Amino acid sequence: MSREYEKPTEVFKPHNSADVEPIENATTLSTSGRLISYNDQLKDSLENGYNFTKLLDQLITTTSTEELFEAAQALSTYQLDTAYLTFPQQYSQSDFYLIFINRLLALHDRERVILQSSDRYNELYHEFPGINSAGYFIFKLENTVQGGAYYTEKTTGEALFYLNFEKHVLRFNSRAVTQLLLVEYHEKISQDAIKGFENYLLDIGNFLKEDYGFDVDFTLLDPSNSAVYQLADPNLPNSIIDRLFVEAANGGRMLELGENSSPILKLDSGTVIELFEQHNYEDDSDLGWGIKVYDQQHKIGWFDVLLRYEFLRSWYLENLNTLEIQSDALYFN
């Protein structure tokens, strides 16, 4: 779990330090003035280190969701090393995101993902029971001014979601979710395990929303009936709906006409899918096509039906260029 640096701890030499920022006009100080200044720097650095350990304590042991968030947010950007004091054994900032996720779920009694450490790569990672044979997950820091981090499957590089503590933003990536869970894992992993993983992702989104008021975009995972899954391509050719009509018939379902003459598909246990053209009546503009999924319990989203019904999955994947559900273009492209 701990990280070993090949470099030994740097020792600060007061007279030989090009990389030390002069705090006061050092050249004008007397020798004792220099010593005092040096000592103050050390004290500050130790204080900084001590402060870090308090935050880490808080991250690991607190039972308050508020305190947990504070600690994670602070640690995710914490500069532990100073010019006067460096720590050879450290976790990377991205590791605190992983710890945060585990602790958050644990506080809700929903911890299912396992936090592991890799000695080989000196990193923490997430392993999900049932799909651990196919890959593992880490956070990749976004190093631009945007900040935040991407939850990424290490072997494929698929970034499932973007998380930003500062902005209180969580964005799922429909393309990566589709590619990883519906294509990569389709043959290898059982449907139950994939479903379990989906629930885990939904938990993360729901807890961030409920506990901290995050702005969450679930994209195709959103189980709410009011969710509109916006198709990335605003022009849905009729031939693609024709194809659904034919494939649904082969799958024993009928693509019917709904109240507004938009195509609807009735699935098991009262689940209904509707494809419809969105129109903005205020400025009389077309907003392209969207998909809605209704079910009485508000538990089923577009992803769920793709996972469950093979004819829908193959239709969606074969026409992905047109049908792909939009993700926030600010974070994914």
Next chain:
Amino acid sequence: MANSNTVSDREHVQATQELSKAVANKIRYLQTLATAIDNKDDRLVYQLIDGDRYSEQIVQAKHGSADTDNENLVSDIAAKLGQYLSANLLAYLAETYPFFYFEQIGLGKFQFYFGNWWDRRLFGELDVIKVQFIFDSTEYEKLRRAFELEGQSKRLNSDKISMLSSQADQLQALIDSQEQRDAEKEKTRLQLKKLAQEKVMPWEASKAKEAKQQLINQLSNLTEQDEKAQDAYRLIKDNEKKVLELSKEDTLIGYEKQSIIAKFGSFDAFEARCESLYRDYIADLIATNGRKNTNE
């Protein structure tokens, strides 16, 4: 003169009486119709507006109570009559033909679709006055043919689809064999080159010429296939589109067949019911006391 005047007077009286009688007859006709409408007695309305059809279908008499001249009195309000009569008729049809979906296109005018599925077919119009379907002949014929093909366990477009698929296979093979063709072309060119360099004895000249021609033919044949392969991608795409259209039609007709079988058991039974629609409907009006319940 006076005499003829008297005759004329008598004639005039007679004329007056006859006219008055004729007008009274028309008034009586219209009065009966008005009362029938007031009483929502649709059966009587049908009898009054087309007596021929009524007696032929219901009384099964060739010469019935037809009152064609009076019927002409209402010919210019046929649309209004149709609009009035459609209320009960549509309710009846919704029960009898649950898979027909009617749409009003004008006063007393209705068209109908087969089914409520995606891209359902417009299947015809309804003649409310005659109580009969005017099927779209093209669409109807497709359905009839599909039932006919059932015996061979084929769908309407099975043959066309399998033809298009085998075409697509050939096109794909043409694309896949490009490398092989390239190798063959190379080989043929080398042979040609060799042939050109060989010394030919005069008595072998015609044989050599023939061999050369053969190689040239082979080469142009291969190039021709190359050109076809160039076009194959586009053709395969076109092909896919056509197959989709045909499969869609098969799917649509499949649903239509299912609907008919679920309700009538067979296509013949369906046709027979359409044939007797007028009779069945009038009988239903009698049995349900004019379907007044649906109106109130």
